Amino acid sequence: MRILHSTLDEECPKLEQESPTVLIERVAQGDEEAFASLYSTLEPRVYRFIYSKLNDSFEAADILNETFLEVWKSAGKFQGRSKATTWIFGIAYHKVMDHYRKKKPVQLDGLDQIEPIDETADQAAAMAALEEGDHLRTCLAKLKPAFRAVIELSFFEDLPYREIAEIVACPEGTVKTRVYHAKEALRHCLTKQMGDTF
DSSP states (O other): HHHHHHHHHHHTGGGGGSOHHHHHHHHHHHHHHHHHHHHHHHHHHHHHHHHHHHHOHHEEEEEEEEHHHHHHHHHHGSSSSSHHHHHHHHHHHHHHHHHHHHSOOSSOOOOSSSOOOOOTSSSSHHGGGEEEEOHHHHHOOOOOOOHHHHHHIIIOOOOOOHHHHHHHSHHHHHHHHHHHHHHHHHHHHHHHHHHHHH
16 A cells, blocks of 8 residues: 555656556566556546446545555566556456455346346437436446446447456457347336436
């Protein structure tokens, strides 16, 4: 923890322009300034990703710290086979899943537990409700963690399926299936939300 807070106050204008991959290479050599720069660059995105799964700012902050401490300790293991950001999101994802497992058993798949989709629903109206932040947050919170993760990585982080598959450690085909079912569940939920509102 000391590393996170003691180095973040330092100014690193030169390092902030370097890519996360270069920064991780420096972190692997024990460069605290590079670590501070990497943290300040990626912290908002990683925190948002973690918080969206937990809806608890204290737990999200703890897991954020755990994630970046793992980055500090494991930087030497990063081999550049994926993007540095993909590697870090992968660490965050697994920390969140560990958190869920400790709290209660969670089924990461279980497509059968999604509510049946009303095929007659006005899907255009449901998708229009995506502009309503409250409706979207409510519906995202109802998704199972594994589905919510792929939706957020796909739509909010704009990552390709290949990178999402690396982050969540499952085949690309499974990612596509989860995204499809998550989108259908969101449409169903948003249609219901709009019906309750109007």
